[in-house]
Amino acid sequence: MSKATSIWEKLGFRKASGVSEAGWGQTLFAGIISLIYFLPVLLIIITSFKLQTEALSIPPKFMPTNLFGLIPDAYVFSPTLENYTSVFSRAMTSGGVAENTGxxxxxxxxxxxxxxxxxxxxxxxxxxxxxxxxxxxxxxxxxxxxxxxxxxxxxxxxxxxxxxxxxxxxxxxxxxxxxxxxxxxxxxxxxxxxxxxxxxxxxxxxxxxxxxxxxxxxxxxxxxxxxxxxxxxxxxxxxxxxxxxxxxxxxxxxxxxxxxxxxxxxxxxxxxxIGVLWGLxxxxxxxxxxxxxxxxxxxxxxxxxxxxxxxxxx
Amino acid sequence: MSAITPTTPVPGLFEIQAHNWKLAILVGLIVSVLSMFALPPEAAFWITGAMAAMVAAAFVVNAYRRHYYGGLLVAPAIAVLFVMNIFPLLWSLGLSFFAYQSNQQTIRFVGLTNYTKVLTDSLKAPENWANLTNTAMFVVLTVTAQMIVGFLLALMFAKQFPLRKYLLILVLTPMMLSVVAAGVFFSYYYDPTFGLLSYFIRLFTGEQFILMDNKAGAVAGIVFADAWMWSPFVMLLVLAGLVSVPKYLYEAAAIDRVSGWRRFWSITFPYIRGLLMLALLFRTIEAFKMADLVILLTKGGNGTMTISYHLIRIANEQNKTSEGAAISYVMLFIVIVLTNLYLYIANRRTEGA
The missing domain is CATH 1.10.3720.10 (MetI-like)
Incomplete structure (x- = not known):
């Protein structure tokens, strides 16, 4: 009847034979479950933007910004890309040229x-x-x-x-x-x-x-x-x-x-x-x-x- | 489809022909066995390899002359599997009858001594037995958890809804993580001083919470991490089954006012049974091999030592190759019995239905 009008078909989904349809309510429910399931991965990704001290801080720092003061500063960390650069090159402790980590x-x-x-x-x-x-x-x-x-x-x-x-x-x-x-x-x-x-x-x-x-x-x-x-x-x-x-x-x-x-x-x-470098x-x-x-x-x-x-x- | 036209006569056993594979096997076996006893292991290895190549070549020539295209198409796969899987397996089976340590040069035939040592030695047998019971416990707990969680997730995704594709990939991500990172990060979440888990529990109880200090906690921690990582695998297989159920069956059931439970058992379940069985089989086999999460989370402490980790220690760290091979063959025997039991039950169910 109404072919290619629903939103998921516009997004390029194919309808399989045994699949019944559900609306945005199902999206909300599945979204919450999926996010909870994804949480450990999300925490890994968040940790990759933290320095070692922030990764080990108590209480844990979850947020990269304080959302205009909504989140208490104790839970906010300052995101850094340092871990990503140090994946590939490591600064020498004695100074000098950075060493390639391989x-x-x-x-x-x-x-x-x-x-x-x-x-x-x-x-x-x-x-x-x-x-x-x-x-x-x-x-x-x-x-x-x-x-x-x-x-x-x-x-x-x-x-x-x-x-x-x-x-x-x-x-x-x-x-x-x-x-x-x-x-x-x-x-x-x-x-x-x-x-x-x-x-x-x-x-x-x-x-x-x-x-x-x-x-x-x-x-x-x-x-x-x-x-x-x-x-x-x-x-x-x-x-x-x-x-x-x-x-x-x-x-x-x-x-x-x-x-x-x-x-x-x-x-x-x-x-x-020196223990695990969590951010790295x-x-x-x-x-x-x-x-x-x-x-x-x-x-x-x-x-x-x-x-x-x-x-x-x- | 198989066009078998014997254009070449079958050679007699002792007739020297390029496609006489029976002769090739005979010669290969005799030469290999002789070289194993007479020559140093390295030379014997190369000679055995050459003999295997000779047999393979005889098979290929035979298949080509007789137009066995099936044989020719299958040959590369069989060759790779033989060299990388089947031959090493036979080798380790052989090693289990010798006294051999990979860091020493000596090798000595000892018959079944390794097996009796593994199974009856007053020091080693109880340890192996304990490791085996631990492994069985992990197999039961992780596989059950994965089947339940995977099944529920699949039910959730078995409907079409907006953004389904993007939520599904989020749930699939744990499976793609490297087990090293997943294990190390779970030890981070479980850490008593700066871990998230103990932080949240401390908010409620006010005391420090150490998950890994007893057996129940350590096992729960490992099972949770493993189930979290591999439930998406079960989900994917179950989801594939759910999606394949023809819609008209549900519509007919709705007209007949069949109850939800009945509808599940008589319509849905037959479609997902094969895939559930496949998931169960693969996950059980994988669970028997579980070592990495144990190494990363508890290092085998608190009664979480598994047979697979024990095997890695014996064979790799202590270089007791033969003893490791004997343990692995006892374990292999158990896995094969178990998988055949699964397949037997699955087949009987299919025939009965």
């Missing part, structure tokens, strides 16, 4: 390692998923279950031999080693998710294309792949979130040159012997959150649609 390198490492390994898993996993879906092998289900099992296993079980293996092959501390490891880490989920997407596609178009003489390769790239773009996006986001924050493998298997942000963060926290840690985490936050936000619609499409098959 965090630019760590951010580069994190972005590089996570994106390359997730994309690599996406390419290899999509090919495998297409194979499992269109050319079933003898014992296809067994292979799929074994692949899923590797995801079920606690990481701690494989880490000891992986450390030994990396030592012997000289892969420890190299980009290649950690990227291959994360690729394997992401593969099972990618294969299962993408397989269920390929299973959902109608075979008619593909068969017609094959009869017209298109090669298997052409069918895959021109017909199948465009139909599963939402699934690729969803798989990418899930893989990215898990890989981005992975800590244990990164701690034990990266060297100084390939160190990722979570590891460097934990070392920045532990080092120094908060600044690192806030910066580290930004890329994955925006990727998730922009792929959010695909994420929801992709999960629905990929796992609920009836």
């Amino acid at each position: 965090f630019d390198r760590y951010f580069f490492n994190s972005i590089m390692i996570a994106s390359v390994s997730v994309l690599l898993a996406l390419v290899i996993g999509t090919l495998a998923a297409f194979g499992f879906s269109r050319y079933p092998l003898k014992g296809n289900d067994t292979y799929l279950f074994v692949i899923l099992t590797t995801r079920m296993l606690p990481a701690i079980v494989v880490i000891i031999p992986i450390i030994l293996m990396f030592r012997v092959t000289g892969l420890s501390g190299s980009y290649l080693g950690i990227i291959m490891l994360y690729t394997a880490f992401n593969l099972p989920f990618t294969i299962w998710m993408m397989k269920s997407f390929f299973d959902e596609l109608s075979l008619d178009v593909e068969d017609a294309a094959r009869l017209d003489g298109s090669s298997g390769l052409k069918v895959f790239f021109k017909i199948c792949l465009p139909q599963v773009l939402a699934g690729l996006a969803a798989t990418f986001v899930f893989g990215l979130i898990l890989t981005w924050n992975e800590f244990l493998f990164a701690l034990l298997l990266t060297g100084i040159d390939t160190r990722t942000v979570p590891v460097a963060m934990s070392q920045a926290v532990a080092g120094g012997g 840690l908060a600044a690192i985490e806030t910066l580290f959150l930004i890329p994955v936050f925006f990727v998730t936000f922009f792929l959010q619609d695909h994420l929801l649609r992709g999960v629905t499409f990929g796992t609920v098959k009836r």
